[in-house]
Amino acid sequence: MSLNLGPGKLFRTASAWLCIGMTEAAFAQAGAAPGSASIFSPASTPADSIYHLSLFVLAICGAIFLAVFSLLVYSVVKFRRRAGDDGREPPQIYGSNQMELAWTVIPVLIVVVLFLASARVIHAVEDARFPAGTTEVTVVGHQFWWEFQYPQQGFIAANELHVPVSDPQHPTPTHLTLLSADTDHSFWVPRLAGKTDLIPNRTNNMWIDPHETGVYVGQCAQYCGTQHAKMLLRVIVQSRADFERWVVEQRQPAQPPGDSVAKGRQVFETTACVNCHTVAGTNANGKFGPDLTHLMSRETIAAGAALNNRENLRQWVQDPDSFKPGALMPAMQLDEHDLDAVTDYLVTLK
Amino acid sequence: MWDAEPISKPLAVPPVRDAVQPLFDRVHGWITTVDHKRLGILYIVYALFFLVIGGIEASIMRLQLIRPHNDFVSPQVFNRMFTMHGTTMIFFVAMPVMFGFINYAIPLMIGARDMAFPRLNAWGFWMTAFGGIILYFSFLGGSGLYGAGSTPDVGWFAYAPLTSPSFSVGHSTDYWIIGLLISGFGSIATAINILTTIFCLRCPGMTLGKMPLFAWMNMVTAGLVVLALGPLTAAQLMLLIDRYLGGHFFDTQAGGSAIIWMHFFWVFGHPEVYVLVMPAFAFVSEIIPVFSRKAIFGYPIMVGATISIGFISMSVWAHHMFTVGMTSYGNAFFVASTMAIAVPTGIKIFNWLGTMWGGKLIFKTPMLFCVAFLFQFLIAGLTGVMLSVAPFNWQLGGSYFVVAHFHYVIVGGILFALFGAFYYWFPKMSGRMYNEKLGKLHFWVFLIGFHLTFDFMHIPGILGMPRRIYTYEPGRGWDTWNLIITIGVLFQAVGILIFVYNLVSSYFKGKLAGDDPWDAWTLEWSTSSPPPDYNFATIPVVRSRRPLWDLKHPEDPDWKYE
Numbered sequence: 021m022s023l024n025l026g027p028g029k030l031f032r033t034a035s036a037w038l039c040i041g042m043t044e045a046a047f048a049q050a051g052a053a054p055g056s057a058s059i060f061s062p063a064s065t066p067a068d069s070i071y072h073l074s075l076f077v078l079a080i081c082g083a084i085f086l087a088v089f090s091l092l093v094y095s096v097v098k099f100r101r102r103a104g105d106d107g108r109e110p111p112q113i114y115g116s117n118q119m120e121l122a123w124t125v126i127p128v129l130i131v132v133v134l135f136l137a138s139a140r141v142i143h144a145v146e147d148a149r150f151p152a153g154t155t156e157v158t159v160v161g162h163q164f165w166w167e168f169q170y171p172q173q174g175f176i177a178a179n180e181l182h183v184p185v186s187d188p189q190h191p192t193p194t195h196l197t198l199l200s201a202d203t204d205h206s207f208w209v210p211r212l213a214g215k216t217d218l219i220p221n222r223t224n225n226m227w228i229d230p231h232e233t234g235v236y237v238g239q240c241a242q243y244c245g246t247q248h249a250k251m252l253l254r255v256i257v258q259s260r261a262d263f264e265r266w267v268v269e270q271r272q273p274a275q276p277p278g279d280s281v282a283k284g285r286q287v288f289e290t291t292a293c294v295n296c297h298t299v300a301g302t303n304a305n306g307k308f309g310p311d312l313t314h315l316m317s318r319e320t321i322a323a324g325a326a327l328n329n330r331e332n333l334r335q336w337v338q339d340p341d342s343f344k345p346g347a348l349m350p351a352m353q354l355d356e357h358d359l360d361a362v363t364d365y366l367v368t369l370k
Numbered sequence: 371m372w373d374a375e376p377i378s379k380p381l382a383v384p385p386v387r388d389a390v391q392p393l394f395d396r397v398h399g400w401i402t403t404v405d406h407k408r409l410g411i412l413y414i415v416y417a418l419f420f421l422v423i424g425g426i427e428a429s430i431m432r433l434q435l436i437r438p439h440n441d442f443v444s445p446q447v448f449n450r451m452f453t454m455h456g457t458t459m460i461f462f463v464a465m466p467v468m469f470g471f472i473n474y475a476i477p478l479m480i481g482a483r484d485m486a487f488p489r490l491n492a493w494g495f496w497m498t499a500f501g502g503i504i505l506y507f508s509f510l511g512g513s514g515l516y517g518a519g520s521t522p523d524v525g526w527f528a529y530a531p532l533t534s535p536s537f538s539v540g541h542s543t544d545y546w547i548i549g550l551l552i553s554g555f556g557s558i559a560t561a562i563n564i565l566t567t568i569f570c571l572r573c574p575g576m577t578l579g580k581m582p583l584f585a586w587m588n589m590v591t592a593g594l595v596v597l598a599l600g601p602l603t604a605a606q607l608m609l610l611i612d613r614y615l616g617g618h619f620f621d622t623q624a625g626g627s628a629i630i631w632m633h634f635f636w637v638f639g640h641p642e643v644y645v646l647v648m649p650a651f652a653f654v655s656e657i658i659p660v661f662s663r664k665a666i667f668g669y670p671i672m673v674g675a676t677i678s679i680g681f682i683s684m685s686v687w688a689h690h691m692f693t694v695g696m697t698s699y700g701n702a703f704f705v706a707s708t709m710a711i712a713v714p715t716g717i718k719i720f721n722w723l724g725t726m727w728g729g730k731l732i733f734k735t736p737m738l739f740c741v742a743f744l745f746q747f748l749i750a751g752l753t754g755v756m757l758s759v760a761p762f763n764w765q766l767g768g769s770y771f772v773v774a775h776f777h778y779v780i781v782g783g784i785l786f787a788l789f790g791a792f793y794y795w796f797p798k799m800s801g802r803m804y805n806e807k808l809g810k811l812h813f814w815v816f817l818i819g820f821h822l823t824f825d826f827m828h829i830p831g832i833l834g835m836p837r838r839i840y841t842y843e844p845g846r847g848w849d850t851w852n853l854i855i856t857i858g859v860l861f862q863a864v865g866i867l868i869f870v871y872n873l874v875s876s877y878f879k880g881k882l883a884g885d886d887p888w889d890a891w892t893l894e895w896s897t898s899s900p901p902p903d904y905n906f907a908t909i910p911v912v913r914s915r916r917p918l919w920d921l922k923h924p925e926d927p928d929w930k931y932e
Binding site for chain 1: 444445446449523525529531532537622623625626627628629662663664665667668669670671693694695697698701702705706709710712713716717719720721723724726727728729730731732733741744745748749752753755756758759760761762763764765766767768769832833834836837838839840841842843846847923926928931932
């Protein structure tokens with residue numbers, strides 16, 4: 021065997037460029053779309069280590085592809101039967117043990133390398149240890165929305181997960197305990213981490229340590245029923261100070277509303293609303309739907325299906341199916357007057 | 371000493387079937403047949419029918435996803451469409467069509483007069499047929515046509531506890547369970563039949579080492595069906611017990627386990643992939659040598675690779691479950707076993723290339739499909755390696771990337787090889803040649819459609835688009851890709867129309883094919899086209915893997931080298 025590494029190296033370089041090209045295409049797309057969630061623009065350690073592993077895997081697969089594809093193209097071009105063929109059969113070759121050995125041993129070596137590279141990242145992500153000061157959040161999947169319990173701080177939020185930013189030098193990660201109230205779900209915010217399923221009667225774990233503030237989008241990635249498509253996720257990464265301020269606000273019970281919305285509050289508390297929703301500090305303490313104590317602190321309603329404003333809230337209470345057909349919230353059958361009143365009340369829940 | 375006599379001449383019996391019979395008698399004949407060739411064709415026609423149905427379901431989904439916030443269908447209908455599309459394509463298209471070709475070709479290739487158990491064979495087909503009918507009756511049954519009946523909407527792998535009575539009210543899930551349960555019994559029966567046929571009915575001289583690779587690969591297929599369908603059947607019975615007898619196997623609200631359903635399903639589901647791909651390998655292993663004019667390269671290694679794929683495929687199932695929170699050791703094990711299966715699969719690709727190397731390639735339609743198979747299966751294998759890397763899978767699993775990957779396997783790999791098989795054996799089955807021009811047109815149109823749809827489907831997955839969503843927001847960067855994907859479907863549909871038209875018109879008006887249109891080497895080409903009921907007048911005797919080569923080249927027979 022001569023040590024002719026030239027073509028091999030060339031292949032690898034070329035394939036690496038090919039992969040980077042593909043990645044760039046994905047990036048370009050990511051740049052164009054503000055709501056992008058490309059797995060190739062990681063912003064947190066688990067997503068980042070997956071990203072680096074994926075580049076390595078893509079480079080190897082790209083090299084294999086180029087090698088085998090070239091052989092295929094060469095065979096198709098070189099060995100096609102020409103016009104004016106003499107009609108004789110080509111020499112019959114039944115096999116070659118040397119060739120078989122070569123194309124067995126080389127793939128085995130590649131597989132060993134890929135396995136070791138994977139095992140390293142599996143260990144780093146799954147068996148990570150957490151520093152003191154890790155934020156704990158318990159995520160409960162529901163058909164078709166997300167419940168976020170903050171056990172250390174003692175309050176519950178929904179659909180928009182607020183976490184503090186983490187400095188890579190002094191990481192302050194967020195550890196998520198994943199539970200489900202009904203069917204299987206999966207927590208997937210591609211720029212922060214790979215997905216982990218939320219499975220009823222089972223406790224799963226994952227963690228994120230976002231390096232930059234901002235909003236990261238994602239959604240449920242395991243089919244969970246009719247409205248699986250609109251079980252969207254927003255992770256809002258805040259500076260430590262902003263996060264602490266948000267926590268203080270969330271821990272407050274609902275501000276006693278003024279007289280102007282007393283009627284709305286009365287409608288809310290005397291209809292079926294209270295069976296499913298909680299407003300801390302009132303007699304509404306249902307658990308099936310999202311906690312509404314600080315409803316207006318969220319940017320969206322219906323797990324991201326609509327922007328959170330007065331008009332949408334009113335329509336949501338009147339006819340949830342208009343945003344999210346199949347959502348488990350029933351149409352409340354209120355008359356126009358009560359509907360306006362209850363909407364007025366809801367928008368005071370800041 | 372080998373003489374140059376034909377291997378088996380037709381008997382001089384009066385051709386009964388040629389006499390025109392009344393329609394009723396002909397239909398009755400097809401329904402009551404136990405002839406492996408007729409049952410094979412029944413399987414194939416049945417599967418083609420459901421291919422069109424499954425394709426329509428896919429088209430409905432693609433029309434819905436052509437742009438964000440589309441309201442072509444409701445979420446309920448969309449969820450039913452993907453459930454029925456997946457279930458139909460796997461259980462009522464891919465498996466029956468493979469059983470059809472195996473049924474048709476195996477006895478002919480091993481020099482037998484029929485399958486080992488002809489009546490069981492008929493029973494197997496009719497069980498499969500009834501299973502499909504029951505599944506599709508769900509469109510009418512249950513609560514009736516109102517709201518599209520009670521068509522299953524739990525996804526083709528029907529994860530618990532979505533199938534429990536609390537979340538799946540009514541009978542939709544029951545149709546899914548019963549339909550698959552019944553067809554599953556048929557499949558197990560057919561698999562046992564195939565195994566017995568291959569083990570017991572090979573003609574004199576055909577040792578296991580001299581069988582065509584087609585028989586080897588489908589022996590492993592049948593073995594996998596026997597091993598893999600049992601767990602699915604058991605799980606479905608457990609689910610029925612949960613739903614109707616108060617069991618708690620998968621009832622998470624009463625302490626049952628959702629994970630155990632996943633294990634049961636995928637311990638069936640992954641070998642199932644190889645149940646479908648092995649026959650595709652088998653087609654390619656027959657077609658590539660004939661159209662390269664060379665013996666298969668590395669026959670013993672191919673056999674070894676086939677058997678090792680069979681074994682390893684039983685130990686990789688949990689790579690479908692990398693996101694369910696297994697321990698790091700569990701994940702690492704399934705990474706290793708999944709990657710290991712790439713080695714024998716790679717060996718096969720290299721051996722097919724080795725067969726083409728130095729040959730004289732003839733690009734008739736079957737060969738075109740096989741070359742495209744090699745190209746696409748290579749890519750499908752490589753995206754499979756990417757998905758086997760558990761951390762990469764945490765991102766890609768459950769996204770459109772995975773949808774693109776397994777369609778690359780099933781359409782780009784299996785379906786392309788299957789089209790090759792259709793064109794290759796059509797002359798034998800019908801006695802007539804297909805139209806070569808239309809065959810090539812089908813190839814190119816379908817190839818374009820396939821690549822438009824499934825190449826571009828990888829990208830929204832990378833950009834965070836999960837599978838099984840009936841709609842999506844604009845501004846996620848998914849719009850353009852979804853538009854292109856849907857456009858590709860149009861090309862594929864046109865390709866299928868050309869294909870079906872070609873088959874039907876050639877059946878009635880094609881040129882007579884003759885016994886051996888491809889100058890091929892296995893025993894089915896030694897008998898007439900279509901073969902008589904008894905296949906061979908006298909049971910052939912063979913001395914090598916390519917008996918017709920020996921016959922055509924007495925100066926240089928294979929048996930000298932094997």
